[in-house]
Amino acid sequence: MKKKDVRIFIFVLGIFVCMLDTTIMNVSLPKIGQNLNVGLDELAWALNVYLILFSALTIPLTRVSEYFGPERGFICGTLFFGIGSLLSAMSDTLLALLIGRGIQSIGAALVFPLAMTLAIKSVPVQKRTGVISLLGITQGIAAALGPTVGGVVTQFLGWRWLFLINVPIVLLMLGLSLKYLSMARESKQSVVLDIPGAILSILFLSCFSVGLMQGRIWGWTDWPTIMCLGSGMIGFILFIIVEYFSKNPMVPLRLFSDGSFSIAAFVIVVSNLFLVATTVILPNYFTNVAGMDTLQASLLITPISMAIFVLAPLSGLSLSRVSAGWLLSGGFFMMALGYVWLGTGGLGDIKETIVAGLLIGGGYGVITGPILVIAAGHLQGELLTASQSVTGVLRQVGPMLAVAIFVTGLYSNLTLARQHTHDYAQQQIEVLDLPEKNTQHVLADTDQKLRATVFSPTNTKNMPIKLAKQIAKIETYGRDQLCQAFNKLYLITVPFIIGCAIISFILGNKRTRSGGV
Known part of the structure; x- marks a missing residue:
């Protein structure tokens, strides 16, 4: 070799x-x-x-x-x-x-x-x-x-x-x-380090990261989150000002005047956001709602990786024959179709889940194959080095945004699903005319199951037949509500993925016509 x-x-x-x-x-x-x-x-x-x-x-x-x-x-x-x-x-x-x-x-x-x-x-x-x-x-x-x-x-x-x-x-x-x-x-190279730029880059990236990752736990309107995101914004503005006037900037701002790199930067963030939204959220559904073990949940994510493995090299090689706009938009449309599949019942059937995973992974593969070529294929020297450190950061921004947006949205949907199930359970138990103590016991048990790590069925073997039937109906309804919490999350996202597909098509083809990609 x-x-x-x-x-x-x-x-x-x-x-x-x-x-x-x-x-x-x-x-x-x-x-x-x-x-x-x-x-x-x-x-x-x-x-x-x-x-x-x-x-x-x-x-x-x-x-x-x-x-x-x-x-x-x-x-x-x-x-x-x-x-x-x-x-x-x-x-x-x-x-x-x-x-x-x-x-x-x-x-x-x-x-x-x-x-x-x-x-x-x-x-x-x-x-x-x-x-x-x-x-x-x-x-x-x-x-x-x-x-x-x-x-x-x-x-x-x-x-x-x-x-x-x-x-x-x-x-x-x-x-x-x-x-x-x-x-x-x-x-050793005679590199003059941009100390103010380094400090500000660490400050604004750290503050933004902590704010995005912890916002759901602290509360998006609570002062720790506001302080982190506000400090990150101030740090970012100061960083741009320092880099603009610096003779040896940490990140040369002219890098972003390159149209191809700017398109790639946008696509890297959003494509990783939509990918991680499935690789993080889906295992949560498989283990907590569907009752699968860790191994089963992880294996159901495998089709995503397989599709990336197959389509990413094919897409990368086709960049010389197909315009960047068509490849990028095609990848996003495939991801959108996978999201539609998940949001309209794909989570309820293993085969459909696999198909959705193949679409999402395949779409990401079509995007990721050529994206670095678009970003850095023509850069040299200082701009090449800077482009790789910046794309490294952007690849982490996508997952952090995914956690901030999708996990927050999921918790909101789950809270609503639990409330609907509680109300439904109350209606179903009331028709049995049970003593108040028994009614409250069933409701408390239902609420506990909804918040448990895994939604497990109740042992109704020794219960009266009518009560056992009502509990079974309540648990079926509860699982359906929890499943819909995930479905809604993916369906709501579809218009945003389609929007990214349209933007990528317009910008990618524009750069192709002007010789930038």
């Missing part, structure tokens, strides 16, 4: 583990919570800290690595990621897990953008398309595979192996890096 190919293989591995760990814990949180004896809201920080630090540190750490050498930075990031994985696997408390995940995210903030930049630079400009497509496909597949891998590993090996599986990959990366990366010949 040629040295160039080995180097690209190293960078692909780095991108894969970084993106895999953004979603690998999603379906395993209940198991981890039981082991560490913490609630899901607290444990969610183990997910949040990775996304928050990953997005906040990517831009400044990438710039710092330019001073010491990008290949040295890549190896340093790989070490951090491996150490963080080991600490996470050995953690016996939530604090220890958060520390491990934090160290992991520092490593990811170095590995991901540097792997992208170094891999793209390893080939001539005219041969970039294949490599960039490979990198984009790796990102999409890894993020979509996370819940499936997490469920299978947790079921058969235990949750600690969610992190231990990273260790052999990291050791392989380090061994190959020491042999094939030319870090010994890297000289």
